[in-house]
Structure formats: structure tokens, C-alpha cells
Amino acid sequence: MTVMETTSTTSTASADSCAGPPRQPRRPDGQDKYTISEVVTLTGLTAHTLRWYERIGLMPHIDRSHTGQRRYRNRDLDWLDLVGKLRLTGMPVADMVRYAELVREGDHTYAERFDLLKSTRDDVLSRIAELQDTLAVLDRKINFYADAGQALASERAS
Amino acid sequence: MTVMETTSTTSTASADSCAGPPRQPRRPDGQDKYTISEVVTLTGLTAHTLRWYERIGLMPHIDRSHTGQRRYRNRDLDWLDLVGKLRLTGMPVADMVRYAELVREGDHTYAERFDLLKSTRDDVLSRIAELQDTLAVLDRKINFYADAGQALASERAS
DNA sequence: TAAAACCTTGGAGTGTGCTCCAAGCAAGCG
DNA sequence: CGCTTGCTTGGAGCACACTCCAAGGTTTTA
Structure with a gap:
């Protein structure tokens, strides 16, 4: 009757910021x-x-x-x-399902699998570039707020 | 009457793989x-x-x-x-809305904005790490299919 | 001045990726 | 044998981030 199905640990906010990714058990x-x-x-x-x-x-x-x-x-x-x-x-x-189909179809789909993975790889590279771009923006803002915080602190001290 | 609203160019598959991101007009x-x-x-x-x-x-x-x-x-x-x-x-x-609220509330929310951006920054760093990890997996598979393709080609040639 | 193009609103609809439910079968334990 | 726990299915429901609609007012072009 009771089902409860292990509702995947709610990792909404990555709690501990100074640890690696939550390694799956081996x-x-x-x-x-x-x-x-x-x-x-x-x-x-x-x-x-x-x-x-x-x-x-x-x-x-x-x-x-x-x-x-x-x-x-x-x-x-x-x-x-x-x-x-x-x-x-x-x-x-849906794209992963397509890849799975190619695998099921056998060795003659190697070329198509290659193409699919290659374009995925290109996507990943540009995602990384985007993220690094974003990181720069974030860092500028973070520095701004850090400096502003410092300014407020020294204002209180004076 | 007619609305049509510029239904954002369907960029499902990034058509041209050897071009930068589609720069917005300045x-x-x-x-x-x-x-x-x-x-x-x-x-x-x-x-x-x-x-x-x-x-x-x-x-x-x-x-x-x-x-x-x-x-x-x-x-x-x-x-x-x-x-x-x-x-x-x-x-x-929802998190961006939260940040927008902090901005609207004024200068006294600097610390909270700092925290929010900092944890976002941490997320970005780990996303980048994940993607680089994935890139390695992808490259191994791509190399496999490339080699397999070569093997098939030389088989045809012999 | 009339037609065409553009802008307004609240609310309803869509696609993706899960997430859950109900009803029932199965396996292990005391 | 009965109890608990776990697994099965098809189909319904949900959260997120848009996406669109209907009905009407505005602005621009010819």
C-alpha cells in the first residue's frame, strides 16, 4: 500500500559549498x-x-x-x-532517445552517432564559454558589493 | 488584429557550427x-x-x-x-526575482545581494567543472567512433 | 482619413521532464 | 498464514518558463 519511493534528497541549494559533487555510492x-x-x-x-x-x-x-x-x-x-x-x-x-535508437540499430549507425556526439560536444564547448563569460560579469558585481561592504565597515569604524 | 509577435527564431539545432554566438544587434x-x-x-x-x-x-x-x-x-x-x-x-x-526585490529595496541589501551572487558564482564554477568532465567522456566516445570509422574505411580500401 | 502595423491586458494553453497514484502481485519473516 | 516491504502497470498531475489568445486602443504610413 504505502509507496513512498525515496523522493530523491532535495538538493535545491547545494548546502556545503566546500565539497566536491555528491559522489554516488560505488x-x-x-x-x-x-x-x-x-x-x-x-x-x-x-x-x-x-x-x-x-x-x-x-x-x-x-x-x-x-x-x-x-x-x-x-x-x-x-x-x-x-x-x-x-x-x-x-x-x-528526445535527442538522447535518438542516440539510444542508433545504438539499438547496430554498428552501421556509427557515423550518425559520431555526428550527434560531435555536435553535442560543440554545444558543450559553447556552454562553457557562455558560463565563463557569465562568471566574469558575476565577479565584477561581486567585487562591487564586496568593496561597498568594506566601505560601509570603514564608515562605521570612523 | 494580426498579432504574430516575432516567434523567436527556432534555434533548435545550432545550424552553423563554426560561428560565434548569434550576437544581438548593438x-x-x-x-x-x-x-x-x-x-x-x-x-x-x-x-x-x-x-x-x-x-x-x-x-x-x-x-x-x-x-x-x-x-x-x-x-x-x-x-x-x-x-x-x-x-x-x-x-x-524565482531567484532572479528575489535579487530584483533586493535591488528595489535599496542599498541596505548589499550583503544579501553579495551572498546570492556568490553562491550563484559557486554554482557556475561547478557547472563548468561538470561540463568539462562531460567533455572528457564525450571525447572518448567521439574518438572511438572516429577510429571505428577509419577502420571501416581502410577495410573498404583493402 | 483609412488601412496596416503595433501595443495593451488578464487569463488560458503548451512542452519538457519528471512525479505521483491506485490497484494489485510477489517475496521474506515470525 | 498474515504482515510488511518492494515491485508492477497505465495514466494522471505538476512545476517551470514561457507562449499565445481575444478584444480592444494607438501609432504610423499612404
């Missing part, structure tokens, strides 16, 4: 079968999202137990890692 | 009054979006002509430039 060695909830803890995605990815054709075929429950394998986790990376680039899910 | 010198459609061409935003920004409190007070039409000034365009930059960082609109 996969246990020598295992090649994971339940959906194990994949939840390994990837940080919700079970809802994992099932949704499958519905929209973003996943390869996922093995099932004799009673129909999903049994993910290491290659599926590798795929989810890639999807996670692509998601960070802002790539639309 | 502001005419010595002008300090712009209609909404002039702001549309200067910013690349739609008129809908400009009005919506105003409704949600993301804009400072915008002057009006004697008949109630918007007349943007250079400082408003500066603000829109900043908003555009912040939007690129993935900052939620």
Missing part, C-alpha cells in the same frame, strides 16, 4: 544484477524516472526476473552514467 | 527610449516574455508613454543583459 565488485531500488541508490535517480526512461525508449532492453521484476546489469548502469552526463549538458531527452 | 548610441519591439530585436526575447518578466516582478519599474505603452531605457536593457546571463547559469527565475 558499485559493488563482481555484481551484475541489481534491483530497481539498488539502481536508485547507485544513480540518484528515482524509480519513477528509471521506469519512465524505459517507457520513452531511452534504455536498452532491461532483463527481468522470472516474476517480471527489473534486473539491471552493469552495462545498464554504464548507460545511465552516460545519460546522466548528457543530461548535464542540457541535451534534450 | 544599441544605437545616444538613445534612451525604446519600444517593446525595439527591445525584442535588441535582446532576442519575445514581447510576451518581456511583459511576463514585468508581471512576475523581475523588472524594475518601466516607464510608460502618455498612452500607457512601455518605453524601456538603457538601464532596463542593462538589467535584461544581466538577467540573460543569469538565465544561462540555470538560475531559477
